[in-house]
Amino acid sequence: MLTAHHRIVTGPRPARSTSHRGAHGSARRGWSVAAALLALVLLAPWTTAAAQRTATRPAASTPRSAAYDIRYHLAIGDPASHRYHVELTVGGVTGDTLRLQMPVWSPGRYAKMDFAKNVLGLAVTDDNGRALQFDKELGSLWRVYPAGARAIHVRYDVFANTLSGTFSVLDSAHANFNGPSLFLYVVGHKPDPVRLTVDIPAGWHLINGASTQPDQREFTFPDYDHLIDTPTEVAPAFTVDSFRVDGRLYRVVVHHNGPEHGQRERFVRDVERIVRAENTVIAPPPLEMYTFLFNIGYDGRDGMEHLYSTQIMDRNVWSDTAQVLPGITSAAHEYFHTWNVKRIRPVALGPFDYTREQYQPSLWVAEGWTQYYGEMTLHRAGIISKDTLYALLGRRIQYNSELPARTEVSARMSSFNAPFWDGAAQAMATDRDHAFISYYYKGEALAMLLDLSIRGRTANARSLDDVLRTLKRHVWDDAPKATYYLQGRGYTEQDVERAASEVAGTDMQPWFERYVGGVEELPWTETLALAGLRVRVTGEGKEKRYVLEEIPDATDAQRRVRDGWLTDTTGTTASP
Helix, strand or coil, X not given: CEEHHHCCCCCCCCCCCCCCCCCCCCCEEEEEHHHHHHHHHHHCCCCCHHHHHHCCCCCCCCCCCCCCEEEEEEEECCHHHCEEEEEEEEECCCCCCEEEECCCCECCECCCCXXXXXXXXXXXXXXXXXXXXXXXXXXXXEEEECCCCCEEEXXXXXXXXXXXXXXCEECCCCEEECHHHCCCEECCCCCCXXXXXXXXXXXXXXXXXXXXXXXXXXXXXXXXXXXXCCCEEEECCCEEEEEEECCEEXXXXXXXXXXXXXXXXXXXXXXXXXXXXXXXXXXXXXXXEEEEEXXXXXXXXXXXXXXXXXXXXXXXXXXXXXXXXXXXXXXXXXXXXXXXXXXXXXXXXCCCCCCCCCCCCCHHHHXXXXXXXHHHHHHHCCCCCHHHHHHHHHHHHHHHHHCHHHHCCCHHHHHHCXXXXXXXXXXXXXXXXXXXXXXXXXXXXXXXXXXXHHHHHCCCCCCHHHHHHHHHHHHHHCCCCCCCCCCCCCECHHHHHHHHHHHHCCCCHHHHHHHCCCCCCCCHHHHXXXXXXXXXXXXXXXXXXXXXXXXXXXXXXXXXXXXXXXXXXXXXXXXX
């Protein structure tokens, strides 16, 4: 996830474009959906079975009742009403009660949201239209009494008027929906396969990460978790461009509000550069197709990770003077989540408990390391200059060196308290600057320090990339399948520490206790020196700036580390 206050600001836009237009060998096709989305079929030798292959069956030791026949039907109503019409049909019902749960939170945003507050007019019938009795057990939990019915039909509306990676919207511009805010689930049957049918307005078009043909309206998912992990855009028109990297098909879907100012080709090329760079860090992700969904120029600013897609909103429109086009910074962050969070995942993040907000200590890795790689990728992929990167990292160092909370709240506790701050309503006054330090920026700082420390310790033979690859081996490649949800198991903080120690060739536990679990000042001076870097502080008050700069007389060893860090390579020799 990337929220508004985590967005990179790279300074004033220059008077001319600084885009890179180097040649590359990828094949790309672009088209307007309204005119030629049919061509997408020719590029789609994939099926929804690809998504299903990544899910795992429930562990044999975990008994559960026989699967139900679960179907969702979603109808998009009058845009002016901002209402979706939902019908949930459950077949094969047994027992005298059936519970229906609306998620109270959404993966990727950790505060309690209580989506049930927008559920309206809920009614339950059997196959003959006979009304069935139901009541509310909790605020987001309904209890239905089937009275012998083998199938039940639950109908309700959802009010949706917020464009974000968490909520849903329906207005005259589009329908954009995220499953947790719309779909009830049958308690005890989240692992059951589900089907979804969507009715869309005449002349509108639909696409999501599971679409394999133009305007596909029927989908099958291996379980509820995959259903709600598939955000969907429905609009009168949007553009779709595609490219292939590492044998995988990538689609760039853009719903742009207003003129594109000739930036579409540049935008898609920058997304491709991000994919190419980030696929080298851990490995190309285990998927056949990935979809970027962008809403550019519409009210809202957000980014959210998903297994086979990402959804990104930026209220700024494209221009030919932008140093970094709106949406690109978020793309670099969200795509890295394809591994870090969505597959290599903290133990609490998949499968999910949607009944309560989640408290867990590792978001400094899940979000912070992703923040680090997203920003480094902008330079490594040739989208921003080295000087821009240094200025950006200087601001991150300043944040971690001056925010009062740095001496009161550890990265571990900041992660654990995420539900207090990540989009949560603040009904009372808080001392935020002392109570919370961003696990994005503290985690990014820790990632940078750990990366440089490992490179310095190993003469640039190893890096933080190796820590992630080692973590992947421990919890994804070699670990038994823990649940129905995905391959492998969720990691603990001890798994991260173990992987870092293995790569660094030394016990990293003291480092983790001091800087992850503790509140000591971060070791910037000695760690940056390993790469021939230093921080210079300029100005005072609001004009105070931390400037990251290179030491003029750096040694060969220092330059070797710095060059490897800037280019994300290991085992290289220093530049002259």
